[in-house]
Amino acid sequence: MLSPLRLEPAFAPPALPMAAASVIRYAAGEEIFAEGDTADLVYELVEGTVRTGRLLRDGRRQIDAFHFAGEAFGFEAGDVHRTTAEAVGEVAVRIVRRRALSDLAARDGDVARRLYQVTIAGLQRSQDHVLMLGRRSACERVAGLLLLLADRAGGSEIDLPMSRQDMADYLGLTIETVSRTLTQFSQEGLIALPTVRHVELLERDALEALCE
Amino acid sequence: MLSPLRLEPAFAPPALPMAAASVIRYAAGEEIFAEGDTADLVYELVEGTVRTGRLLRDGRRQIDAFHFAGEAFGFEAGDVHRTTAEAVGEVAVRIVRRRALSDLAARDGDVARRLYQVTIAGLQRSQDHVLMLGRRSACERVAGLLLLLADRAGGSEIDLPMSRQDMADYLGLTIETVSRTLTQFSQEGLIALPTVRHVELLERDALEALCE
DNA sequence: CGAGGAATTGAGCAATATCAAACCCAGTGG
DNA sequence: CCACTGGGTTTGATATTGCTCAATTCCTCG
Known part of the structure; x- marks a missing residue:
């Protein structure tokens, strides 16, 4: 991709x-x-x-x-x-x-x-x-970005280089929506969020399904 | 552009x-x-x-x-x-x-x-x-498309080659929103809509202001 | 004149934005 | 060592935009 x-x-x-x-x-x-x-x-x-x-x-x-x-x-x-x-x-x-x-x-x-x-x-x-941006929901967009970052990190551990504001401005969302979506993913067990700038993908398949 | x-x-x-x-x-x-x-x-x-x-x-x-x-x-x-x-x-x-x-x-x-x-x-x-798609409202998007089409038509008269569905799928909107936005522009006097497939830009400046 | 697809219009709803408050933490100075 | 500060983040309550579903109208073509 x-x-x-x-x-x-x-x-x-x-x-x-x-x-x-x-x-x-x-x-x-x-x-x-x-x-x-x-x-x-x-x-x-x-x-x-x-x-x-x-x-x-x-x-x-x-x-x-x-x-x-x-x-x-x-x-x-x-x-x-x-x-x-x-x-x-x-x-x-x-x-x-x-x-x-x-x-x-x-x-x-x-x-x-x-x-x-x-x-x-x-x-x-x-x-x-x-x-x-044209056809995906907030969840799908955030999942897409996480997968893209994971791809280039070459694993399921992501050290986010950018702020929530940067993510939001890339995804065409607000900072609040990005934040809420991440905590939602975390609560659903799709990701772990040990620190603000570190994400671990736990259910890659489920995230990919969101982006199909 | x-x-x-x-x-x-x-x-x-x-x-x-x-x-x-x-x-x-x-x-x-x-x-x-x-x-x-x-x-x-x-x-x-x-x-x-x-x-x-x-x-x-x-x-x-x-x-x-x-x-x-x-x-x-x-x-x-x-x-x-x-x-x-x-x-x-x-x-x-x-x-x-x-x-x-x-x-x-x-x-x-x-x-x-x-x-x-x-x-x-x-x-x-x-x-x-x-x-x-990331940062513009429905109105701004429709205005943007009209200006883009007018540019390449080389005037303020546009013969739309595409359906409302095509416009919507380009703009990341629904067909209903495109339609409503066009009639709104028409009611505000920004455009004339003599037929479904023909648009005339009446207030180009106002449309451009929407896209700044 | 009739039929069917496209477009418009309307009403209610869902997703996301906005506004506001609380929280977390790293860095700073007492 | 600890309170304090300030930016970034999260969470909450409400507002708004654009979507969905449904009905109607408008053209175009036979």
């Missing part, structure tokens, strides 16, 4: 100029780029979690995607970022000049192909997201 | 083998490809409107996108279609072998670049859709 947007090994240090010098760290909550910024850089996430999303004027926020280590983000069709990217917790990113990358892609068909795959995988994730 | 997924002129007849022979017509409601079909063809819409979307087991449907003349659809990361494509009204599509296209892209960097642009534009449309 979740095809990771991995660019490596295309992005491994030797493959790109100035790779070593271009790793930058961000503190929790820091903005990496904002809606409207010129999009002359793309990013590869070395460590941590990043959220990309948009803000409506009245403060409503929608998170488009969470990005995890190894994934790339910040690609745009035009010359301006349409989303804002922020660090969720501590983050290290490798910065790549967009121009350098497109030059490389123009010379090397393999890089071009990988770039295309990354984008189309992002499109498919976004389509899954659309289905989730 | 709506970047059309145009492939022409890359796809103009001379650029592709067997272009003349590969135009196919579909009747209203006909399926062009289905979720799970092998994805060895891609499509360029010559005439009409196509909807792509997915169905949950219990019958809930979510339309990912409407495609209009000149746009391409049917691209997949894997070798299987993840969505179903159906004709909305009468449709003519040009069929292109995926293999032939990727070969062409491998030889011609310009084709590769265009392909990439098409995909990333689709991603951005999907992200707009996510924002719409």
Whole structure:
């Protein structure tokens, strides 16, 4: 379901100029780029979690995607970022000049192909997201997110990198509904919630059934 | 807002083998490809409107996108279609072998670049859709769809190619809510609704304000 | 003119949002 | 060591939006 947007090994240090010098760290909550910024850089996430999303004027926020280590983000069709990217917790990113990358892609068909795959995988994730937001109930959405996070954690133990607010803004719900749904799952024995930021999936099948 | 997924002129007849022979017509409601079909063809819409979307087991449907003349659809990361494509009204599509296209892209960097642009534009449309479904009210969603359709009609007169059910399944609403919202807009003087399938935007600014 | 599907309208209901209060905990300073 | 503070989270009560179910109307086509 979740095809990771991995660019490596295309992005491994030797493959790109100035790779070593271009790793930058961000503190929790820091903005990496904002809606409207010129999009002359793309990013590869070395460590941590990043959220990309948009803000409506009245403060409503929608998170488009969470990005995890190894994934790339910040690609745009035009010359301006349409989303804002922020660090969720501590983050290290490798910065790549967009121009350098497109030059490389123009010379090397393999890089071009990988770039295309990354984008189309992002499109498919976004389509899954659309289905989730358009046609699923609060329970189904929360279950879907937990499964997605478990998939990439590679087990049934999840250390949530993000706050309830982040989860809500990804799922198109309120913080209260997310919280209630989690305690409901917990009471039903579907998950254990030893701490606020740690979830254990106890009945994966039941959660998957919610998402069918 | 709506970047059309145009492939022409890359796809103009001379650029592709067997272009003349590969135009196919579909009747209203006909399926062009289905979720799970092998994805060895891609499509360029010559005439009409196509909807792509997915169905949950219990019958809930979510339309990912409407495609209009000149746009391409049917691209997949894997070798299987993840969505179903159906004709909305009468449709003519040009069929292109995926293999032939990727070969062409491998030889011609310009084709590769265009392909990439098409995909990333689709991603951005999907992200707009996510924002719409996650954080907008019924009124805002309907207004958004009307503006999107007006944009591509190039005026304030819209001949709706799709049914209320299609609109609802795109917007993540029910048919009744779409209908009520349209009559509400009509009563408020924002639109005129001379027939069921024809809409005229009277107060474009007010509709845009709903979507800010 | 009649029939059938699509669209509209109405009434009541369920899911989720909103508003408000309580709680939990980590970090801080006494 | 312990009270205090403050942000994030949970819980509760109520409001609201959009859904469901049902009836009616409107077109389109025969």
